[in-house]
Amino acid sequence: PQDFSNIVWAFAKADVSHPRLFKKVAGHMISLDNWGEFKPLELSNIVWAFAKAEVADAPMLFEKIANHIVANSNLRDFYPQDLSNIVWAYVEANEANPMAFVKAGKSDPRLFEKVADHIIASHNLWVFKPHELSNILLAFAKAEALNPQLFEKVAHHIMKLDDLRKFKPQHLSNTVWAFAKAEVSHPMLFKRVADHIAALKNMKRFKPQHFSDTVWAYATAKEEQPHLFEKVADQILSLDNLDSFSSQSCSEIRWAFEDANVINSQLFDALDTACVHDDENLDEKYQQLNPQDQWHARVL
Numbered sequence: 464p465q466d467f468s469n470i471v472w473a474f475a476k477a478d479v480s481h482p483r484l485f486k487k488v489a490g491h492m493i494s495l496d497n498w499g500e501f502k503p504l505e506l507s508n509i510v511w512a513f514a515k516a517e518v519a520d521a522p523m524l525f526e527k528i529a530n531h532i533v534a535n536s537n538l539r540d541f542y543p544q545d546l547s548n549i550v551w552a553y554v555e556a557n558e559a560n561p562m563a564f565v566k567a568g569k570s571d572p573r574l575f576e577k578v579a580d581h582i583i584a585s586h587n588l589w590v591f592k593p594h595e596l597s598n599i600l601l602a603f604a605k606a607e608a609l610n611p612q613l614f615e616k617v618a619h620h621i622m623k624l625d626d627l628r629k630f631k632p633q634h635l636s637n638t639v640w641a642f643a644k645a646e647v648s649h650p651m652l653f654k655r656v657a658d659h660i661a662a663l664k665n666m667k668r669f670k671p672q673h674f675s676d677t678v679w680a681y682a683t684a685k686e687e688q689p690h691l692f693e694k695v696a697d698q699i700l701s702l703d704n705l706d707s708f709s710s711q712s713c714s715e716i717r718w719a720f721e722d723a724n725v726i727n728s729q730l731f732d733a734l735d736t737a738c739v740h741d742d743e744n745l746d747e748k749y750q751q752l753n754p755q756d757q758w759h760a761r762v763l
Contacts, residue, residue, distance in 0.1 A: 467492060468505035468512075475512035485516055489524040498531040506532065507545040507552075514552035525556055529574045538581040546578050547595040550602035557606070575608035583612050588620040593634040596620070600641035614647040622651060627659040632669040635660065636676040643680035650686060657681070657688035666698040671712040674699065678719035692725040700730060705737035713738040 467488055474481055492509070506528055513521050532538070538546070553574060578599070582588070588596065596617050603610060617638075621627070627635070639656055642649055660666070660677070674695055681688055695716075699705070705713070713734040720727060 464501040464505045468501075468508040471512035471516070472508040475515040480516065482518065485513060485518045486520060489513070489518070489521045493523050493527055498527070501531075503538075503541040503545045507541075507548040510552035510556070511548040514555040521556070525553065529553070533573045533577050535577075538577065541581070543591040543595040546581070547598045547602075550575060550578055550606070551598055554602045554606045572606075572608050575603060575606060575610070579603070579608070579610045579613040583616050585616075588617065591620075593630045597630075597634040597637040597641070600645075601637045604641040604644040609645060611645075611647050614642060614645060614649070618642075618649045618652045622655060627656065630659075632666070632673040636669075636673040636680070639680035639684070640676045643684040648684065653681065653684060653686040654688065657686075657691035661688075661690040661694045663694070666694065669698065671705075671708045675712040675715040675719070678723070679715050682719035682722040687723065689725060692720060692723060692727075696720070696725075696727045696730045700733060705733060708734070708737045710738045 471485060471488055474484065510525060510528055513524065532549070541549075582599070600614065600617060602608075603613065621638070630638075635656055639653060642652065666674075678692060678695055680686075681691060699716070717731055717734050720730065
C-alpha cells in the first residue's frame, strides 16, 4: 500500500502527468480485497494524488475507498490532515469529472457524513490546524454536504481561540466563504474574523482572490462589517497597480461592496480600470489563438 501511495503522490506533487500509470495503479487497487492493510495516510495520499492529477477514469477507485472509510467503526486513526485531504480530493475529483464521479462528492454524502460525525464527536479541535479546518469547511460547502452541526463545532472552536494569528489569509477567506456558501449563519464568527482583519497592520499577504472571497462572503451572508470593507478598500487602493486582479476578482469585489451598500467611488474606478486592462489582455491572447482554439475559447 505504501508503495502505491508514494508513487502516485510523488507524480502528482511534481505535477508530472502520466495517465497510463495512474490508470494501471487504479485498476490494480480496485481488484484488491485487503483494504484493511491501508493506513489512513496512504488512503488520503492516494485520493489526493488522483484528484490533483485530474485522472478522469478513477471513479471506481474513489467509490471503493469511500466504501472502506465509511465501513470503519470510527475514524480515530485518521489525522486531521488525512480527513482534510480526503474530503478535498472527493470534491475536486467530482468537479473535474462530475459525470464520471456520480458516486463521489455531492451524489453520495455518506463519506462526508462519516467525517462530519467524527469531527462533531471530537472532544476538542485543538489538534486541527487552521488550514485543515478551513479546507474541511470549504470542501463541505462546495460539495453541498450541508451539516450545520459541523460548522457550529468549528465556529465554537475558533471563537475560543485567544487570537487568529495562526490563520493565514487563505484560511480566513475560505472559512467565511464556506459559511456563506453553506448558508450557515454565525454573526459572532464573522465579527471575530472582521475584527482580526481590520486590526492587521497591513494586508500585504492577501492575494486578489482572498479579497474577493472575503468580501463576497460578508455580502452574501448579509454580515454588516463596514470596518472590514474599509480595510480592504484601503489596502487595494494602496497597491501600485491591480495587474494581478482578474476581471472576475474585480467584479466580485465591486458587487460585494455595492451589495453591502459600502460605496467607494475611488475603489470602483480602480477596479473598473483593472477589469478593462484584464479584458484587453484576454483579447490580445485570443487573437493569437488559431481558429479552432478561438472557437473553444468562445464556447467556454
